[in-house]
Amino acid sequence: AGTAADGPERIVVIPGDGIGKEVVPAAREVLEAVGPDFEFEEADAGDAVKAETGEALPEETRDLAANADATLFGAAGETAADVIIPLRRAVDSFANVRPVRAYPGTDALQPGTDLVFVRENTEGVYAGHESEIAPGVTTLTRVVTESASEEIARYGFEYAAERGSRVTIAHKANVMRTTDGLFLDTARRVGAEYDVDADEALMDALAMHLVQRPEEYDVVVCPNLAGDVLSDLAAGLVGGLGLLPSANVGDERALFEPVHGTAPDIAGQGVANPSAVMLSAAMLLEYLGYDDAGERVRSAVTATLESGPHTPDLGGDATTSDVTEAVLAKL
Amino acid sequence: AGTAADGPERIVVIPGDGIGKEVVPAAREVLEAVGPDFEFEEADAGDAVKAETGEALPEETRDLAANADATLFGAAGETAADVIIPLRRAVDSFANVRPVRAYPGTDALQPGTDLVFVRENTEGVYAGHESEIAPGVTTLTRVVTESASEEIARYGFEYAAERGSRVTIAHKANVMRTTDGLFLDTARRVGAEYDVDADEALMDALAMHLVQRPEEYDVVVCPNLAGDVLSDLAAGLVGGLGLLPSANVGDERALFEPVHGTAPDIAGQGVANPSAVMLSAAMLLEYLGYDDAGERVRSAVTATLESGPHTPDLGGDATTSDVTEAVLAKL
Numbered sequence A, B: 001a002g003t004a005a006d007g008p009e010r011i012v013v014i015p016g017d018g019i020g021k022e023v024v025p026a027a028r029e030v031l032e033a034v035g036p037d038f039e040f041e042e043a044d045a046g047d048a049v050k051a052e053t054g055e056a057l058p059e060e061t062r063d064l065a066a067n068a069d070a071t072l073f074g075a076a077g078e079t080a081a082d083v084i085i086p087l088r089r090a091v092d093s094f095a096n097v098r099p100v101r102a103y104p105g106t107d108a109l110q111p112g113t114d115l116v117f118v119r120e121n122t123e124g125v126y127a128g129h130e131s132e133i134a135p136g137v138t139t140l141t142r143v144v145t146e147s148a149s150e151e152i153a154r155y156g157f158e159y160a161a162e163r164g165s166r167v168t169i170a171h172k173a174n175v176m177r178t179t180d181g182l183f184l185d186t187a188r189r190v191g192a193e194y195d196v197d198a199d200e201a202l203m204d205a206l207a208m209h210l211v212q213r214p215e216e217y218d219v220v221v222c223p224n225l226a227g228d229v230l231s232d233l234a235a236g237l238v239g240g241l242g243l244l245p246s247a248n249v250g251d252e253r254a255l256f257e258p259v260h261g262t263a264p265d266i267a268g269q270g271v272a273n274p275s276a277v278m279l280s281a282a283m284l285l286e287y288l289g290y291d292d293a294g295e296r297v298r299s300a301v302t303a304t305l306e307s308g309p310h311t312p313d314l315g316g317d318a319t320t321s322d323v324t325e326a327v328l329a330k331l
């Protein structure tokens, strides 16, 4: 990614549908407040644009994301898959990074949860080759390559090495012997280059262990669908998707999004919790090299979660803008 | 399956490795005590046989299971996949039925858990067509057919209709549009024939909701791998695999197994908990039409879980045979 020396970074902001429209602007205020001289561009995606234009992800939005230094996305409704999968591809992201923590203010089933999923973001069942090969008989070609496995494993081990943490490699190589076998062998080989403790877990056994002892896990490197399911499972342990940020990381650009959806039940009321997208903005800052600014945002958000004000999802009666003001005041 | 009128049912008993060798004989004692005039045959499978003969599942064992009315299997170690997948096929099982309950005596994270996974048992990624199509590029063909989807959905809805319970259809049709699309459409069509409440859930969202509110679910109909992962997740909510039974159900025969493995840490000490395989034996009795005997076994096991004696996994110091005697006494 570029640095400030190359001129201002271009940030594309895509609020999307539902509460995306309320929380993304709040996160943009926070980004503006911490200072880097970003150039913002706003773009559309989601159910509403589709209803108007027939396209959930307009060509123009895709192109903006494909050329920006970073994109901040809110949420999309029914069209989520049609928006997020092409956007992940547009930014050439290979890693989907999902920190799952029991943030202060969360009523967590497992308060010791503090781990990061590093999910392969390009292939597996998401490679998307499906067909009806005979009436009533359908197939999907799951793809696993050594190059993508190597890239995600390297990202996971680098990430763990920087933080002094452990890696767990998730797989189902006892059944998917060739494909997950390749994923596992490659991750083992990459792991051997790092001075990082690592172990391996079958994804089914891991699902059980994550529920029972999440505190034993640090960085979990996963194939695409395994990462999808296991990270949502872990979100359940910390009280839901409401506070969780994520990053779709590529070499040149990246896409940041809260893990939550459009929350149609509360959309339009101005009471959505902006924390998850603000924490995603903190990841964006760090991705672009503004580590201090990123840390300032994360600290201000966690301090506000701890002290309040709280939006209704956390049992309070504050509005999105009450929370945003509190975060801005703490920066 | 045959009934007593056709002559004694043939039951194949495969202890396998580790604690399988200790708990399966205990369950056989219980089956003998409740009376149906079964003809038992014992057979080998697992790591130990493989070390001796090179085959984890000897042809003879496979043939016995393929011709018996029911098979009771314990556990296998490293060779688990080489034993259990061919055995499931040998009995022509299409449904893997996994009741997950917070049994008395379990230290459950979610004590309200009481649901049943009805997992498709023949296809999906388990259909097993994999290849390395170029150096470092591998594929697996996931297969979903209308006929298998219909069979599993029908089993799930019948099961729910008999018990007055609800059905949730798990899928990932927003990504696997053709294959899980077929699974979902077929399950919807079958569901419309039944007077049973049904809803649908994306498997990732379901993973989160199961962690948070398992009491909201009854019968969960799943594609093969989804059922594998979600049922282990749910096992985590009730304190692990230790007490959970399962059935691999076909039209003519079936295979029953505890969900737990070989427990190498305690194998050989005579202190393994026989409850899961006894509860599997109760499912075997019901499958063969001996509903009263099945219910007697289930009641005796749950009463023993409630009152003790307890094996060390439940905090007691009883042996497998102490528990077996207690269950026999309560029949």
Ligand SMILES: CC(C)[C@H](C(=O)O)[C@@H](O)C(=O)O
Residues within 6 Å of the ligand: A080, A081, A084, A085, A228, B174, B175, B204
């Ligand atoms: C909307 C869907 C395509 C997406 C995924 O499966 O990756 C979502 O579940 C997620 O995890 O971001």
Ligand SMILES: CC(C)[C@H](C(=O)O)[C@@H](O)C(=O)O
Residues within 6 Å of the ligand: A174, A175, A204, B080, B081, B084, B085, B228
């Ligand atoms: C051992 C393995 C092949 C098996 C499976 O994936 O079905 C196991 O995890 C299970 O759920 O019984």
